[in-house]
Amino acid sequence: MQTRFSGWRIAAFAIVVLGLTGPGQTIGVSVFIDHFADDLELSKNAIAGGYAIGTLTGSLMMPSVGSWVDRYGVRRSMTMIAVLFSLALVAMSGVQGIISLTAGFVFIRMLGQGSLSLVGIVSVSLWFEQKRGLALGVVLTASSALMAAVPVALTFTIGEFGWRQAWLFAAATVAMIVIPIAWFGMIDRPSAVGQHVDGITPNNDSADIAMWGVDRSTAMGTRAFWILAGSTAIGSMLVTGVNFHQISLLGESGFSQTNAAIMFLPQVLGTAFGSPLSGFVLDRVGSRYAPAVGLTLLSLTLLLAGSVSSTPAVIGYACVLGFYSGVSRTISSALVPGWFGTKHIGSIHGAMTFMGVLASAAGPIALALTESATGSFRTAALVWCGVPLLGAAVATRNRLPTFNEEPVIATS
Numbered sequence: 001m002q003t004r005f006s007g008w009r010i011a012a013f014a015i016v017v018l019g020l021t022g023p024g025q026t027i028g029v030s031v032f033i034d035h036f037a038d039d040l041e042l043s044k045n046a047i048a049g050g051y052a053i054g055t056l057t058g059s060l061m062m063p064s065v066g067s068w069v070d071r072y073g074v075r076r077s078m079t080m081i082a083v084l085f086s087l088a089l090v091a092m093s094g095v096q097g098i099i100s101l102t103a104g105f106v107f108i109r110m111l112g113q114g115s116l117s118l119v120g121i122v123s124v125s126l127w128f129e130q131k132r133g134l135a136l137g138v139v140l141t142a143s144s145a146l147m148a149a150v151p152v153a154l155t156f157t158i159g160e161f162g163w164r165q166a167w168l169f170a171a172a173t174v175a176m177i178v179i180p181i182a183w184f185g186m187i188d189r190p191s192a193v194g195q196h197v198d199g200i201t202p203n204n205d206s207a208d209i210a211m212w213g214v215d216r217s218t219a220m221g222t223r224a225f226w227i228l229a230g231s232t233a234i235g236s237m238l239v240t241g242v243n244f245h246q247i248s249l250l251g252e253s254g255f256s257q258t259n260a261a262i263m264f265l266p267q268v269l270g271t272a273f274g275s276p277l278s279g280f281v282l283d284r285v286g287s288r289y290a291p292a293v294g295l296t297l298l299s300l301t302l303l304l305a306g307s308v309s310s311t312p313a314v315i316g317y318a319c320v321l322g323f324y325s326g327v328s329r330t331i332s333s334a335l336v337p338g339w340f341g342t343k344h345i346g347s348i349h350g351a352m353t354f355m356g357v358l359a360s361a362a363g364p365i366a367l368a369l370t371e372s373a374t375g376s377f378r379t380a381a382l383v384w385c386g387v388p389l390l391g392a393a394v395a396t397r398n399r400l401p402t403f404n405e406e407p408v409i410a411t412s
Contacts, residue, residue, distance in 0.1 A: 005199030006187055007127035011139050013185045017078065018120040018139065019146025020178050023089055023154070023170035024112015026243040026360070027264050029105075031151045033247065034257065035163040042098055044248070045372070048364040050098055051244065054105025055361035058114055059354050063216075065115045066122075066350020073188035074123045081119060082178040085111040089171035093164040109357065116178070118353050122346055125337045126189050129197045130283070136333045137279025140326060144271040148264045155261045213341025214403050219348050222401040227394070228335055229352055231291035233359035234391045235298055235328045238384055239321070241363030242305055242377075249377040253309045263318045270322025278330040287338060290331045292395035297324045299388040306382035332356070339401055 022028040029051070036047050069077045088107035095101045120143075121136070128135040157166040190196050219225050242249060243264075250260040282290060301324045304317040336352060337345050370380035 005195060006193065007124075007135070007190070007195075007197075007199060009185075010127050010187060011124050011135055013181045014120045014124045014139050015142040015146065017082075017123075017178055017181060018117060018143035019150070020174055021085075021112045021116045021120070022147040022150030023167070023174070024085065024108040024116070025147065025150075026113075026240045026364075027147065027246075028150045028154060028170070029108075030244055030246055031155045031158065031257075031261055032163055032166075033244070035158065036095075036101060039163070040095070040097060040101065042101075045365075045368050046098055047101070048244070048368040050102035051105050051109075052361040052365045054102050054107075055109045055113075055240075055357060057106045058110030059357035059361065061110050062114050062118065062354035062357060063347065063350040065118060066346040066348070066353070069119050069122055069346035069350075070344060074119055074126070075182065075186040075188055078116070078119045078123070078182035078186055079179060081111055081115045082174060082182050085116055086171045086175040086179070088112075089167055089174060093167035093171075113360075114353055114357050118346075118349055121333045122349055123186060125333065125345055125349075126342055127197060129337075130200075131198055132337060133279035133281075133283035133330065133334045134276070135279075137276035137326075137330050140329045140333065141272050141275040144275070144322065144326060144329075145268040148268040151261045151264050155258060213337075213343030213345060213348075215344045216347040216351055218403070219340040219344075219401075220351065222339075223397075223399055224339055224401045227291050227398045228332065228339075229355045231295050231391060231395055232328070232332045232352060232356045234295060234388055235324070236356040236360040237363040237366065238298060238302060238388070239325060239328075239363070240360035241367035241384075242302070242321070242381060244364040245367050245371070245377050248371075249305065249381070250314060252376055252378055253314060255314070263314060266315045266318035267322030267325065270319035270324070271326035272322075274323035274326025275330045276326075278327040279334065282330070282334050282338070287331075287335055288398055288400055289396065290335065291398060292392045294324070294328050294331050295388040295392035295395060297327060299385050299392070300324075302381045302385035302388070306378045306380075306385065 033044065033047055036042055037044055085108070088104065088111050092104045092108060095104050124135055124139050125132060154166050154170065157169050187193055246263065247257055247260045250263055255263070301321050304320055308314050308317045332352065336349055340348050367377060367380050370383050371377045374380055374383065
C-alpha cells in the first residue's frame with residue numbers, strides 16, 4: 001500500500017505518453033506529405049485519400065480497445081499498445097507505394113492517435129474527480145507542448161538523415177520511453193494500491209463513487225452523449241484537415257516548409273491557456289454549454305485560417321488554433337467521466353474516440369477536395385467555417401443526463 005497520492009505521478013507519465021503519440025498524429029504525419037508525394041510519386045489527393053482510409057479503418061477498433069482497457073487495466077493495455085505502435089512506426093520507414101502507405105496509416109492512426117491517446121486520457125481520469133478538469137487541463141497542456149516539438153524534431157531528422165530514418169527515430173523514441181513508463185510506472189486504479197480518487201479518503205456514503213458509471217449503451221441513449229460526440233467529431237474533422245494541409249495552407253501565405261512546420265509551436269501557447277482555463281471553468285461553473293462554446297471557437301479559428309497572411313497574424317491564428325484544441329480536448333476528456341462515471345469509462349471513451357477518429361478521416365480529403373474546387377486552402381477554410389456554427393446552434397439544446405444509480409456530478 002502506498003501512502004503518498006500517486007495521481008499526479010500518473011498524470012506526469014500521461015503527459016509523456018500523450019506527447020509521444022505525435023508521430024501518429026496529423027501534426028507528425030504532415031511533415032512527411034511532400035516527401036511521400038516526391039519519392040513515391042503520389043498526388044497529394046491520393047495521399048489524403050490513403051490517410052482517410054487508414055484513419056477510418058483504424059477507428060473501427062476504438063470501441064474494442066476501450067472495452068479492453070476496462071477489462072485488462074491501463075498498465076497492460078498501454079504496454080501492448082506502445083509495443084505495437086513502435087512496430088508500426090518501423091513499418092512506415094519501408095513504405096513503397098499507396099497500398100503500403102495506406103496500410104501504415106491504418107496502424108499508426110489506430111495505435112497512436114487512437115489507442116495510445118485513449119488509454120492515456122483514461123489513466124488520468126481514473127485518479128481524479130473533483131480536480132478532474134484541472135488535472136486533465138494540465139496534462140493536455142503539457143502533452144500538447146511536447147507534441148508540438150514532434151514535427152520540428154522530425155523535420156530536423158528528415159533534413160539530416162532522410163524521411164525513412166525519421167520514422168525509425170520515432171519508433172526508437174516510443175520504444176525506449178513509452179514502453180517502460182507503461183509497464184513500470186502506470187497503476188490501473190487508485191484502489192490497486194490502497195488509495196482513493198483525488199487522494200481524499202471518502203466517507204461511507206460515497207466510498208464507491210469512483211467506481212460508479214453507466215454502461216456504453218445507456219450513455220449512448222442520452223442526448224448529451226450525441227451532442228458531445230458530434231462536437232468532438234466536427235472538431236476532429238476540421239482541425240485534422242487544417243493541420244494535415246498546414247504546410248500547403250501557410251505556403252499560400254509565403255511560408256517555407258520549415259517555417260510552416262515551426263508554426264505548430266505557437267499552438268502550444270494557445271493550448272497552455274485553453275486547457276487549464278477550460279478545466280477551471282468545468283470544475284467551477286458547469287458543463288452544459290461547453291460543447292457549444294467550443295464549436296463557436298472552432299468557427300473563429302477557421303475564419304482566421306482563411307484570412308490571415310502576415311507573420312504576426314499567422315502566429316495569432318496558430319495560437320487560437322491551439323487554444324481551441326486545448327479547450328476541445330479538455331471538454332471531451334472531462335465530460336465523459338463527469339457525465340457518465342468511470343466504471344465503464346474505457347468503452348464509452350472508445351465509442352467517443354471512434355466517432356472522433358472516424359470524422360478526422362474525412363478532414364484531409366474534405367479540405368483537399370474543397371481546395372481543388374476553390375483554388376486554395378485558405379478559401380477552403382472559409383467555406384468550412386459555417387459548419388461549427390450550425391453544430392453550436394444544435395448544442396445549445398443540450399441537457400445534462402441523470403441516472404438512477406448516481407446523479408451526474410457536473411451541474412448547470
